[in-house]
Amino acid sequence: MSREIIEKIKQMKNYNGQINPDQVWIAKNREQMMTQIKNTVPEIKPKFNFKMVWQAIGIFIPNKIVYNVVRPLVVFILVGTLTTSGWIASVSATQNSLPGELGYSVKRATEKTQVVVASIISTEEVEAQIHMDLASKRAKEIKQVVVENKNNFIKNAQVAMVDLEKSIQTAEKKIKSVGETKPEKVLEVSKNVTEKAKEIKENLKNVEVQNNEIDINKVQKITNEISIGTVELVVKKKEEGKVIISEEEVKKLVSDQIESISSDANIVQQKAEIVVDQIVAVESLQTTSTTEVATSGLSMLENTVSTKSLVEGTSKTVADNIQQTEKSLTEAKTLVENNHLLEAIQKVKEVTQVNQEIAQAVKETQKAVIEVQSQINQQNLIVNTTTNIGSTIPVSTTTNIGSTTLVSTTIKIEEKN
Template sequence: MREIVEQLKRLRQGEASPRAEWVQQNRALLLSQIKNTLPARPRERVNVLENLWSRLSHYLPESLVYQVLRPALVLLVVVAVLASGAGAVDAAYETLPGDALYPVKRAAEKTQVAVATIIGKKDAATRLHMEFAKRRAVETKKLVRSETAPAKTDKVRVAMADLTSEITTVENKLEAVKQRPVNGLPAQAVKDVKQNTEEIRAVLQEVKENLLISRDTADQALSQEVNTTKNLVKDVAVKAAEAMVAKHLGGDRSVSKEEVKQELTATLRTVAQDAAATQQSVDGAKTMVQTAQSEAKELVSSTKTAGGDTTKSTELKDKITDVANQTIKAVLQNEVATAEVTKQVTEASSWLKQDDLAQAVDKLKQASDAGTQAERISDAAVSKIQEVLPAVAVVKEAISASTTLPLPVAPVTTMSSTLPTTTLPVGGGAGAAINRHPVSR
């Protein structure tokens, strides 16, 4: 038997082995083939900790790394942070979503919720959820200001996901109150939730608007994601108003009828203001695109007079005309939606006067839904003109370079390249009023 094994081993040598020359040639060929399959992409910056987990999960079972090691390490850091004094706590407290220490902050927050649930008052955990949701909103605002793509998108997404998770927990509690008003959160806590969610909504509205008017398409896409979260928060605010009414009608008088009415009136006012703002935005968009349209027409006629090639300017003019038509359509649609908001708000106010809280809150809900619709129309219109305005400058430059015509450049340049972003019309909430356009109210 041993002899057979020896003979087998000898087969390894000689012809059973590949030719050294082929091995080298094939290696070079393989390398060139695989290099061709690689996309030319810049190296992404990888979070050090994520890199560590990813590296560990390569060697150890993924479930062990992500379900055991990572939580264990986070817990260790939490303990270390807590044990090492206020400075370290502050260090984690100041972190933003996506930072290395952010999971520590989240873990500390979750611990607080867990402790509050066990030993705190009935509404202690809800208060914490609202507090953390507020933090996420403020952090998102900071991130949008300080970060650049693509890290910005990723970090904002983390913040939005965490905010959504906090808000959803609160939403479930409100739902429970609506189902059984005698149980669950006390009326005062529901009122606090309503006020806090409205604050968060205002912050997110501002963030969304700043992203929407950015020249960067990634920012514009991100604005849609922020808007989704904002709409969720807005719905929860309305749900809190409904829960407040349910509590009151269910016999909890810790928040008086007058207070409930005040709260509903305040929300109705915000809904009406927001709807008016979307109308101003879409009207502003119409004005801008129509100005651009007449400039484009002028451009075509001056090019023709000078005997130049009008292809480019005509193309531009057609494109702008198309956008202008769409914007006019949006204005009309927005008018319908805004009229609906006004109608529902008026009816709600009338019910409030009659002290019918249930009817009033029902109308408030409908007004809020119509407001969301109006905002969607206005955002789409603003986004559309953002696409076409930069093209005005580019084509104009190209044409003036090729024809050397004494063109009336000033108005178009004003429209597209020197236009301060803050003057672009964007609809939305009271929280963003300071940044809004100069269109008269």
């Protein structure tokens, strides 16, 4: 074939609309054809197949191990996840449960599981923090139980109180161990303990005021002990060169403890003042009741004398101890300023002990006063009943002392013919 013919054949490619189809027409029809194909041919979507997973894993691990070990393990995990998902949802729903409620046992079981797991995989400083967190939760529960005042609330509050004490005691053991094995961690632990101790005391400070039958003195005592103890541990480890902390920061730790104990002393003093008011009310009640009670032959004089002696002795003890507390706290602050931190902590411990003694004395006095008040009102009821037969007897008007309330009532006794 001559060269001239070959050139002409090549030129034919550019003859649009004559021998070759027009390029615009090609593009338009190609688009229409592809649309028709897409609409008539069903789309084949890739399906997930676990076999692909095993094959992918088989690239890195021998197939024998994949099918005999990995696959059974993955299936077990998936089944376990689906099975426990409902249980996990139930656990979440019980986190706000209180002692005495249906979901509380599930909540406590979950927390105990958390403690067990932490003892296996966590460090002792983390365990200490977990136990302090649990103690803080119990304090909040006690406050809520007392405020709500539902059936058996005293028993339920005491259940939480026991668990609170156990959590603090366990945390204290863990902290001592941290001080021996990881002294560099005691500062971190101390900050957490101080924060949680503050939460616990804040939640419990009004519990006794709301209900005198709940005794929080022991919890307050061990809460103060662990808080002061961890700060003392920090100071000792700093002096040994095992804790890195500035002079100002360690002084602040000790000063915060002094302020906390000072606040406790103020609360105890307020409780003492409340008891004094109760004593005045009871003495007034005794004065107006003595004649009628004596007339019926049911004398309350012995109770009057014994209560008065107890009250006078307690009042003197409280007054003396409050003065000693103020003096010791002033001395502790001076010791901190002079950088005698361990001596200052010792003063704080002494004040804590005095506060506990005052609180216990006040509580015992309050119980005695309430008991005498109750007896006096009962005797008044008997006297009025026996001396006013045949008439309508108004029994003494409502009197409120502490948590005891005597409600006014009217009794009508018909005279026998």
